[in-house]
Amino acid sequence: MAMLGKKRTPVAKRERAGAPSPTPNADEALIVERLAHDGRGVARHAEGKTVFVDRALTGERVEVAIHRQRRRFDEAHVRKRLTDAPTRVVPPCEYFERCGGCDLQHLAVAAQRDHKRGVLAELLSQHAITRFADGGELVDDIDVIAGSDSGYRRRARLGVKRDASGTIRFGFRARGSEQLVDIAHCYVLAPELAALLPALRRQLESLSVARHVGHLELLLADDGQAVVVVRQLRDIVEDTERWREFASRASVSVALLKGRESRTLEWLVPPPALSVSVESRTGTVSLAVEPGDFLQVNAEVNQRLIDTARQWLDLSGKERLLDLFAGIGNFSLALAGDVESVTAVEGSAAMVARLRDNAARNARANVTARQADLAVPGEALVDALAEHDTVLLDPPRDGADAVCRALAASSVERVLYVSCHAAALARDLATLCTAGFRLERLAMADMFAHTAHLEAVALLTRPAGKPRSATDSSDRQRAR
Numbered sequence: 001m002a003m004l005g006k007k008r009t010p011v012a013k014r015e016r017a018g019a020p021s022p023t024p025n026a027d028e029a030l031i032v033e034r035l036a037h038d039g040r041g042v043a044r045h046a047e048g049k050t051v052f053v054d055r056a057l058t059g060e061r062v063e064v065a066i067h068r069q070r071r072r073f074d075e076a077h078v079r080k081r082l083t084d085a086p087t088r089v090v091p092p093c094e095y096f097e098r099c100g101g102c103d104l105q106h107l108a109v110a111a112q113r114d115h116k117r118g119v120l121a122e123l124l125s126q127h128a129i130t131r132f133a134d135g136g137e138l139v140d141d142i143d144v145i146a147g148s149d150s151g152y153r154r155r156a157r158l159g160v161k162r163d164a165s166g167t168i169r170f171g172f173r174a175r176g177s178e179q180l181v182d183i184a185h186c187y188v189l190a191p192e193l194a195a196l197l198p199a200l201r202r203q204l205e206s207l208s209v210a211r212h213v214g215h216l217e218l219l220l221a222d223d224g225q226a227v228v229v230v231r232q233l234r235d236i237v238e239d240t241e242r243w244r245e246f247a248s249r250a251s252v253s254v255a256l257l258k259g260r261e262s263r264t265l266e267w268l269v270p271p272p273a274l275s276v277s278v279e280s281r282t283g284t285v286s287l288a289v290e291p292g293d294f295l296q297v298n299a300e301v302n303q304r305l306i307d308t309a310r311q312w313l314d315l316s317g318k319e320r321l322l323d324l325f326a327g328i329g330n331f332s333l334a335l336a337g338d339v340e341s342v343t344a345v346e347g348s349a350a351m352v353a354r355l356r357d358n359a360a361r362n363a364r365a366n367v368t369a370r371q372a373d374l375a376v377p378g379e380a381l382v383d384a385l386a387e388h389d390t391v392l393l394d395p396p397r398d399g400a401d402a403v404c405r406a407l408a409a410s411s412v413e414r415v416l417y418v419s420c421h422a423a424a425l426a427r428d429l430a431t432l433c434t435a436g437f438r439l440e441r442l443a444m445a446d447m448f449a450h451t452a453h454l455e456a457v458a459l460l461t462r463p464a465g466k467p468r469s470a471t472d473s474s475d476r477q478r479a480r
C-alpha cells in the first residue's frame with residue numbers, strides 16, 4: 001500500500017537488465033554542465049547519475065521531470081527553470097516547443113555554431129585528430145560556413161495524416177515521436193514555400209480520401225517555380241482531378257508519386273524545366289534538377305561550400321580533379337573552369353544522365369561523367385585515382401569508408417572532403433591521416449540552422465612518399 005497514489009514508471013520504459021540507479025527527486029535542482037551532441041543539456045543528480053534534459057542550456061539551474069529511465073542515464077524535461085543561461089533567447093517560431101524540426105531555437109545562433117564547432121572537434125579527437133598540420137589546436141581554429149538562419153530551406157517534406165476524428169494533421173513530426181505537429185507557417189522554410197502551407201492544408205481537407213496521402217515534398221527552383229510532389233499511396237481519380245485544379249489555381253507544379261512498392265511519378269501539369277544555379281569563377285552555372293535528385297536544401301551555404309573548395313584547393317588550372325559522389329554536378333561544374341579536367345563519378349544512373357546534360361548545357365567540355373557504386377569500389381576507382389592528382393568527395397551519411405581506404409593506398413596528394421555526417425567524417429579522416437595525409441583546414445558548415453545537425457568540409461594534403469612539412473599558420477589565418 002506504500003505506493004498507493006504514486007506515479008509508477010511504465011514497465012516499457014524501465015531498464016530491461018536489472019534495476020536502474022536512483023533518479024533525482026522532483027524538487028532536486030540540477031545544474032546543466034554542458035550540451036550533448038544532440039543539443040540536450042547534460043546534468044547529474046546527487047547520486048551521480050547522468051541526466052539528459054530537453055531544452056536546457058549550459059549553466060542553467062533546473063528542476064526536471066524524468067520521462068525515461070535507463071541504467072546509466074535518465075532522460076528528462078524541464079519542470080521549472082530557476083536560472084537562464086546568457087545564451088538563451090526567445091525561440092522565433094511559435095511551434096518550437098512541439099515541433100521536432102528545429103531543436104536549438106532557444107539558443108542564440110552564434111552559440112549554436114560554437115556548439116557545433118565543439119562537437120566536430122570532439123568527434124575528431126575520438127580518433128586522435130586534435131591538431132592541424134601547422135600544429136594549431138583543432139578546437140581553436142575551426143572555420144564556420146553559414147548563411148541566413150531564416151527562410152533558407154528550398155526543399156522540405158511534410159507529413160500528412162487524418163486522425164480518428166477525421167481531422168487532417170499536416171506538418172513536421174514532434175521530436176522523438178511519430179505524431180505530427182500541425183503548422184500554418186515555418187520560420188526556416190523559403191518564403192515562397194511557406195506561403196503555400198495554408199492553401200495546401202485546405203487542399204488536403206478537400207480530398208475525398210486524404211488517408212491515401214503519405215506526405216508532401218516541396219521544392220523551390222531558382223526561378224521561383226514551386227513544386228509539390230504528392231506521395232499518393234493509392235490512386236484516387238477524383239482526388240487526382242482536385243490536385244490538377246489546385247495546380248492551376250495556385251500556379252504551382254504538382255506531381256503524384258504513386259504506388260507503394262513500385263512507384264511512378266505522374267505530372268498533373270506539363271513537366272516544368274526545373275533548375276538551380278551555382279556561381280563559378282567564370283559565371284553562373286545552371287543545373288537541371290528533378291524531384292528525387294539530391295539537392296542541398298540551403299542554397300546560400302551550398303554556394304559558400306563551393307567557394308571554400310575553390311579557395312582552399314587554390315586551383316591553378318592544371319589539376320585533374322576527381323569528383324566522387326558528384327550528384328547532378330554541384331561541385332564538378334562549378335569548379336570545371338578552374339581545372340584542366342574533371343571526372344565526375346555518381347552511383348545513380350538518373351543523376352549521371354542529368355550531370356552529362358548539365359555539362360553540355362553549360363559548355364563544360366572538360367567534364368566526364370561516369371556511373372559507379374562507390375560503396376563497393378573496385379579496380380575502376382583504383383585506376384581513376386591513379387589518373388588524378390586532386391580528389392573531392394561529398395558522400396551520403398554513411399561516409400566513404402571504402403573510398404578512403406582506396407585513397408590511403410593511392411598516390412593522390414590532395415583531398416577535399418565535404419561531409420553531412422561528422423562521425424563518419426571523423427572515421428574516414430582517421431583512415432587518411434594514418435596513411436600520411438595531414439589535416440590543413442576544417443570548417444563547420446551550418447547547413448541547417450536552429451538544429452543540432454552539422455556538416456563539415458576538410459582539406460587534407462600528403463606529399464608523395466614523405467610526411468608533409470608544417471605550413472605557416474599565419475598564411476592560413478590570412479586566407480581566412
